[in-house]
Amino acid sequence: MILCWLILICLAGGLLAWLIERRGPQWPRWIALGALTLDLVLALGLWLWHREVGALPGASGWMAELSWPWIPRFGIRLHLAVDGLSLLMVVLTLFIGILAVVISWTEIQDRVGLFHLNVMWVLAGILGVFLAVDLFLFYFFWEMMLIPMYFLIAVWGHENRIYAAIKFFIFTQASGLLMLIAILGLSIIHYQQTGTLTFDYGDLLGTPLTPATGMWLMLGFFAAFAVKLPAVPLHTWLPDAHTEAPTAGSVILAGLLLKTGAYGLLRFAIPLFPEAARTFAPVAMGLGVVSILYGALLAFAQTDLKRLVAYTSVSHLGFVLLGIYAWQELALQGAVMQMIAHGISTGALFMLVGALQERIHTRDMQRLGGLWSVVPRMGGVGLFFAMASLGLPGLGNFVAEFLVLVGAYRVSVPMTVLATLGLVAATVYSLRIVQRTFHGENLGGWAPADLTTREMAAFGAMILALVWLGFYPRPVLNTAEPALKSLQVIAAPAARVAWKEHP
Amino acid sequence: MTAADLIVLSPLVVIAAASVLVLLLIAVRRHHASAVGVALFGFLVAGAALFVAAAEVPRAVAPLLVVDLYALFFMGLILAAGFTVTVLAAGYMGGRGGQREELYLLLLLATLGCLVLVASSHFVSLFLGLELLTVSLYVMIAYPRTDRRALEAGVKYLILAAASSAFLLFGMALVYAELGTMEFGRMAAVLTIRVNLDQRLLLAGLAMMVTGIGFKLAVVPFHMWTPDVYEGAPAPVTAFVATASKGAMFALLLRYFIETDAYAYRPILLAFGAIAITSMIAGNLLALMQDNVKRILAYSSIAHLGYLLVAFLAGGAWAVEAAAYYLVAYFVTMLGAFGVVTVLSDRRRDADALADYRGLFWSRPWLAVIFTAMLLSLAGIPLTAGFVGKFYVLAAGVGSALWTLVVVLVVGSAIGLYYYLRIVVVMFAPATPGPEETPALAPVFPVAGRVVLAVLTLLLAWFGVYPAPLMRLIQATVAHLG
Numbered sequence: 001m002i003l004c005w006l007i008l009i010c011l012a013g014g015l016l017a018w019l020i021e022r023r024g025p026q027w028p029r030w031i032a033l034g035a036l037t038l039d040l041v042l043a044l045g046l047w048l049w050h051r052e053v054g055a056l057p058g059a060s061g062w063m064a065e066l067s068w069p070w071i072p073r074f075g076i077r078l079h080l081a082v083d084g085l086s087l088l089m090v091v092l093t094l095f096i097g098i099l100a101v102v103i104s105w106t107e108i109q110d111r112v113g114l115f116h117l118n119v120m121w122v123l124a125g126i127l128g129v130f131l132a133v134d135l136f137l138f139y140f141f142w143e144m145m146l147i148p149m150y151f152l153i154a155v156w157g158h159e160n161r162i163y164a165a166i167k168f169f170i171f172t173q174a175s176g177l178l179m180l181i182a183i184l185g186l187s188i189i190h191y192q193q194t195g196t197l198t199f200d201y202g203d204l205l206g207t208p209l210t211p212a213t214g215m216w217l218m219l220g221f222f223a224a225f226a227v228k229l230p231a232v233p234l235h236t237w238l239p240d241a242h243t244e245a246p247t248a249g250s251v252i253l254a255g256l257l258l259k260t261g262a263y264g265l266l267r268f269a270i271p272l273f274p275e276a277a278r279t280f281a282p283v284a285m286g287l288g289v290v291s292i293l294y295g296a297l298l299a300f301a302q303t304d305l306k307r308l309v310a311y312t313s314v315s316h317l318g319f320v321l322l323g324i325y326a327w328q329e330l331a332l333q334g335a336v337m338q339m340i341a342h343g344i345s346t347g348a349l350f351m352l353v354g355a356l357q358e359r360i361h362t363r364d365m366q367r368l369g370g371l372w373s374v375v376p377r378m379g380g381v382g383l384f385f386a387m388a389s390l391g392l393p394g395l396g397n398f399v400a401e402f403l404v405l406v407g408a409y410r411v412s413v414p415m416t417v418l419a420t421l422g423l424v425a426a427t428v429y430s431l432r433i434v435q436r437t438f439h440g441e442n443l444g445g446w447a448p449a450d451l452t453t454r455e456m457a458a459f460g461a462m463i464l465a466l467v468w469l470g471f472y473p474r475p476v477l478n479t480a481e482p483a484l485k486s487l488q489v490i491a492a493p494a495a496r497v498a499w500k501e502h503p
Numbered sequence: 504m505t506a507a508d509l510i511v512l513s514p515l516v517v518i519a520a521a522s523v524l525v526l527l528l529i530a531v532r533r534h535h536a537s538a539v540g541v542a543l544f545g546f547l548v549a550g551a552a553l554f555v556a557a558a559e560v561p562r563a564v565a566p567l568l569v570v571d572l573y574a575l576f577f578m579g580l581i582l583a584a585g586f587t588v589t590v591l592a593a594g595y596m597g598g599r600g601g602q603r604e605e606l607y608l609l610l611l612l613a614t615l616g617c618l619v620l621v622a623s624s625h626f627v628s629l630f631l632g633l634e635l636l637t638v639s640l641y642v643m644i645a646y647p648r649t650d651r652r653a654l655e656a657g658v659k660y661l662i663l664a665a666a667s668s669a670f671l672l673f674g675m676a677l678v679y680a681e682l683g684t685m686e687f688g689r690m691a692a693v694l695t696i697r698v699n700l701d702q703r704l705l706l707a708g709l710a711m712m713v714t715g716i717g718f719k720l721a722v723v724p725f726h727m728w729t730p731d732v733y734e735g736a737p738a739p740v741t742a743f744v745a746t747a748s749k750g751a752m753f754a755l756l757l758r759y760f761i762e763t764d765a766y767a768y769r770p771i772l773l774a775f776g777a778i779a780i781t782s783m784i785a786g787n788l789l790a791l792m793q794d795n796v797k798r799i800l801a802y803s804s805i806a807h808l809g810y811l812l813v814a815f816l817a818g819g820a821w822a823v824e825a826a827a828y829y830l831v832a833y834f835v836t837m838l839g840a841f842g843v844v845t846v847l848s849d850r851r852r853d854a855d856a857l858a859d860y861r862g863l864f865w866s867r868p869w870l871a872v873i874f875t876a877m878l879l880s881l882a883g884i885p886l887t888a889g890f891v892g893k894f895y896v897l898a899a900g901v902g903s904a905l906w907t908l909v910v911v912l913v914v915g916s917a918i919g920l921y922y923y924l925r926i927v928v929v930m931f932a933p934a935t936p937g938p939e940e941t942p943a944l945a946p947v948f949p950v951a952g953r954v955v956l957a958v959l960t961l962l963l964a965w966f967g968v969y970p971a972p973l974m975r976l977i978q979a980t981v982a983h984l985g
Contacts, residue, residue, distance in 0.1 A: 071891075073824075073974040074898065136894075143885045150924070155931050162928050169924060173884075174917035180894070181909055184901040 002042060003066050003080040003131050006090065007124050009039050014120025021113025028116040032101045035120065039127075040094040047087055047479070062133075063087065071136070074187075075198040079134040085336065085483035088476060089130040089263055092343050095465070096255040097123045100248040102458045103351045107247055107358050108156060115156060118148035119248055126252075129260045133201040135183045138268070139176070142224070142260070146172055149257065152249040153241060164237075164244035171237040175227040182220025186272065189213065205271060205490055211279070218273035218280060225269055228261030231284075231321055232291045235314050239298075242310035247354025250306065254313050254350055255343035262320045262339050266487065270327065274491035277325070284325040285408070289418045291318030296425030300432065305356070305363040309349045312389060312429060315422055316342045316397075322419055323404035327491070329484070331407025334400050336480045341396030341469055345388040348462045349433075352382050355455055356437075359448035365433075370442030375450045379438040381459045388466050390430035391423055396469025504564075511562045511570040513552040514578050515618050521545025522611035529604045538604040539593040542611055546586040553579050561983075566686050567628040568619070572980035576827065577621040577754040580834060584747040585614040587838050587955055591845045592739035594949035598850045599647075606646055606740075613639035613743065617751035624762065626675045626685035629755065633671070633719070636748060637664045643743070644736040656735025663718065663728045671715025677708030687762040694764065709771050713778075719752040722812065723781040726805050730793075733801035738853050741797060742841035745804050746834045753811060757826060761984055766818050775816055779908060782809030783915035790922045797855040799922055800840055803881055806915055807833055810896055813908045817899035820982070824974070825892075825899040827981040831973065832880065832892035832966060839877040839959040843870055846952045854946070860926060862934025871930045873960050878923040880963055883916055888966035 013035025017028035050063040062081040070078040082090065100119060108115045125145025132138040146169060154165035183199065190207045191197045198204065209217070227234045238258075242250050270277040277284075295314030302308035316338065323335030355378065356371075357363050372379035388395045391402075401423065409416040451459070469476065509516065524541050528534070553575050561571035589610060596603040616636030623629045641664070645657025679685050681704045682693045694700070717725040733741050760766055786806030793799045811833070814825040847854035847863075847870070854860070864871035880889030893916070900909040966973055 069971075070969075071971050071974065073971070073978065140885045140890075143890070147879065147884060151931070154928055166921060166924050166928070170917055170920050173882075173920055174913070177913040177916055180897060181901060181913065184898050188898070188902050 001066060002046060003064055003082060006039055006042060007080075007127050007131070009035050009042075010120050010124035010127060014117040014124070017116035017120065018113040021111075025109070025112040028113045029101065029105055032116040032120055033098065036094055036098045036101060036123070040091070040098065043087070043090050043094055046082070047091065050087075070134075074136065075196065075200070076136045077134050077200060079137060079200060080128075080131040081133045082131055083483040083486075084479040084481065085263070085266065085487075086130045088336065088340060088479055089259060090127060092259070092340050093123060093126050093130065093256050095461075096251060096343055096347055099347065099351065099458050099462065100251045100255075102454060103251065103354060104246070104248040105454060107354060110156070115152070115248075118151050119252070121145075122148040122152065122252060123256075126256050126260060130263060134199050135187065135201060135204065135268070136199040138201075138264075139180055139183060142179075142264075143173070143176055145257070145260075146176075149249065149253070152252075153245045156246040157244040157249065158246075159244070160240070161244040164240035168237045168241040171227050171234070172224075175224040175234070178220045179224035182217040185213075185217050185220070201268070207272075209273065209276075211275060214273045214276035215279065218269060218276035221264065221269040221272070222280070222284070225261040225264040226287070226321075228264070229258060229317050229321060230261070230291075230314060231287045231318070232294050232314065235291070235295070238314060239307050239310040242313070242350070243304060243306045247351060247358075250310075250350040250354070251347040254310070255347035258313060258317055259339045259343060262317065262324065262335065265321075265324050266332070266335070266484075270324070271487050271490045277327070277491070281325045281327065282412070285322050285412060285415050288318045288321030288323075288325065289415050289422075291315065291321060292419050292422035293318075293425065296422050296429060299429045300425065303365045305353045305365055305368070305433070305437065306350070307363075308365070308429065308433065309346060309353060312349075312426070313342070313346055315426065316346065316389075318422065319401055319404045319419065322408050322415065326404075326408040326411040327488070328407040328411055329488070330403050331411070332484045332488070333477055333480060334403025334405075334407055336484070337396065337403060337469065337473060337476065338400035340476065341388070341400045341466065344462050344465050344469075345385050345395075345397055348381070348385045348459060349389065351455075351458065352378065352385065355451065356448070360444070360446050362444075365436040367444050368437045368446070369440040369444070370438070371446060371448075372438040374442065374447050377451045377456065379434075381451065381456075381463075382438060383434050384463055386430040386434045390426045394467070394470045396466045396473070399470055399473050507559050507562060508564045511556045511559045512564060512568070513556055514549040514575075514582070515615060515622075517549040517552050518545055518582075518611055518615045518618060521549075522608055522615065525604065525608045525611065529608070533602065533604055535593075535596065535603050538607045539589060542589045542607040543586060545611060546582050546589065546614075550579065550582045550586070553582070563624065567625045568622045569624040570622050571983065573754075573758065573823075573984040574622040576977070576980040577750065577830075578618050580831060581614060581617045581621065581747045581751055584743065584750070584834055584838060585610060585617075587842070587959070588739050588743045588747070590951050590955045591742065591838075591842055592737075594952040595737060595739050595845050595848065597949060606643065609639045609643045609646075610743065613643065614747065617747050620751040621754040621758075623755065624687045624758070626679065629759075630668075630672065630675070632751075632755075634668065636751070637668065637719075640664070640740075640744060640748065643740045644732055646740065647737055650735075652735040653737065654735075656732045659728050659735075660732050667715045667718035667725070670711045670718075674708045674711030674713075674715060677704055677711065681705045681708065687759055690763040694767075706768065706770060709765065709768065710774065713771065713774060716752060716756055717778060720749055720756075720808050721805055722778050722808050723785045723805060724778075726782070726786070729805060730789075730798045730801040733804075734795055734797045734855060738797070738841055738845040738848055738855075741800075742838050742845070745800070745837045745841065749804070749808065750830050750834060753808075753815075753826065753830060757815060757823060758984060760815075761823070772816060775812055776905075776908065779809045779812035779816060780911050782806060782812065783911050787915045787918040787922075791918065793922070794857050795855050796844060796857060796860065796926065797853065799926065800837070800844075803919065803922070804837065806919060807881070809915065810893065810912055813905065813912055814896045814899045816908065817896075817903040817905060819899070819903055821895070821899040821902055823984055824977050824982050825895040827977045828895045828970075828974065829892040831977075832888035832963075835888055835959055835962050835966065836877050836880040839873060839956060839963065840881070842952065842956045842959060843874040843877065846870065846949075846956065847946050849946045857926065857929055860929050861932055863930040865934055870956075873956050874930065875927050876960055876963055878926055880967070882920050882923045886964065886967050888963045888970075890967055891970045 017031040020027040065081040068078040128141030299311035323331040619632030721729040790802030880887035883893035
């Protein structure tokens, strides 16, 4: 029941924020903030409550579960469930969501109510994606989060927003439809074998498939997730969407939407089609490495600060792809860690660029420089998150990338070596951000106001989170561990054999 | 003709009586509101009569008509569409002068034609219903006689529809010549008994019938009339052409194929497959190049009929259900979309230029939200009926392993997104009073029209979020066919 509330509070908070707008622009902000805080408290409560529970997907392994009939004709149920992995993602979603609201406090002055409606609904969709364990429901939420995101970009975005919004929408929608076909195909094969039509994750796991069918269906899922992740060569929507979106939009895109792709791979694409995934793993890991290097290279070439940060996402998410398809305990832990750390560090960089743009109305690095002396707080924060982005030991990103590389090393040495080069590149582009923006001569004669207390509070929370992840990642790793183990068990060859013998 | 026959035919009788009543009313005294009232009342009584008729079904009336739950379901759908169009037309014609009352007479007659179509089990009743519908439409499309675009559309429709009727008639004649029967039910029997059939003649006949049916459904390559007629006809009439006329024809096509077991003819199925593919691709591609909202919706409807054909081709248990669900979603969505166009139109011209919608969200937020919902439903986005409809169709397609069609459907949908979003973007763009080529519209927004739009939007959300009741209804009625 609590799972349903998590989503409903978001939806209702969004509606309320919209309707209450006529009372004044502050109301929607407070309503959104209040609803998200309430949600976060609920989610944290759930976490503390179930700290000890190990999670094996199935009847009893979930920490919390809810299953209502929805469309009986297709055996579709309103089935939500949470294990350690989902829970971490839910907490991340709400954390980033609150920051997105806080950071838009002064940036968004136009149609505030509608803006918060869209923010809340995109968050509700993302929560749904992380909680759904019915494939139809998953697809439902998957598509549901696109519409508000589209409006966030198209209405409140920057110069080239319409192009970016439509490109984003068509990329994700087209790949999503491929996934829908794969979902239908899997369900109907299951129906032909067992005579029951269902879209339930637990039931569809272990459906015996011929290698060719499994591969095609897996590719359907992979297409959708790789677009979202994004993996080269399906990443081209990302720089546009990130650059044109308002700050809150970029933060949600980078911090959360990209994670839904990684989550989808972890939860669905590999466990549902383990054989196909194993065959496909070298290709996917290769794509991951290419993403790491290509993203870093392009990031280095940008002069638009926001676009630069966008390309670093491609690079960082390459590590996630590499870690997931290595399908090895440490690498998986690293991938999950990277999802969280990247969500925070890149979100913070987008917030910083947003704060800068709000003040001086440019993101062009060629016109920036020498800001440190004028806005020391901003400089310090910028330096910190640039360090996080390059993987400085002691911060969450380092733990994540290190774990991924250690895990991947056992699977493929050459790929790991190439991926490690990405760390070098990350150092270069991260330092370039700091150098071009904060050091050097203040060419434009900029003298913007420094970060306000509200902004410092937001950045402070993120800094604390990253330091915590860097020095004491145990709680996170412990929470994710049982979920990851059980996913590995499901996908292990032995389990598959047992499944086939005793269907 | 027994009492039971009359009871099952009561919806048709009521609509026929209502049209006579409107006719008499016009002869005595012209009065717009009473003509509308009689028409609306007729639709309501006919709708109520469906429930009376439901007690006596299934029942064949003469060899011509068969009233079963399948027919009743589609009758209900068509009556609801007729009712909606009447409300919209009342608001639309309300602001105009001239002789407005005959439109409702024609609307009732066209609806009667649709009702006959969905219940026909014989070539004669098929043709009767079709002509009743088509002849009424000729006049309805060209109803604003002083508008050149409407006249052009009317003449175009007249010529092409007459030609397609001729094709259909010739096709029927060929089939009759070979099979010796015009009843759907006996055709299947004859096919199994007789062995020395001339397949070529039969196929030629079927092919010609496909031409006639394809014209009414407006699928590629028989779609040429669609954009012009959609653009020229008054918006409420366009709504009727897009929904009731196509829906009735599609219901008939399904019944014909299932009852005569025409699924056995692979060449015909291949032809329909090609038609579906070209409709999905061409409809979506051509819509990209339009700047007129009515024309965009015209091409979009071509694509949507292509999607429906995927369900039709899937055959099997799901096909009928999927098609019925899709048709309901399509009816709600198209009526809603054209409803918005109708409500925004003023007495001088229809609100069909894309520029008319610029900044609509900031001037009339609710209308813009409704139109956005309708467009998203056409695009098949969750929370709308169109999504569940598309899911149903895809499920049917995947279930029958029609991979090519399914992939084309996906590609078509992806292309389609662009032009739906284009309209949405325009509505959400800031209203810039630039150099206007088109004079701004001064619509009146009748209350009834707004209520209808609100109801349609609620239905759209209901069928999109909680589709189980509608699915149960469809399973209990439509699925009994075949």
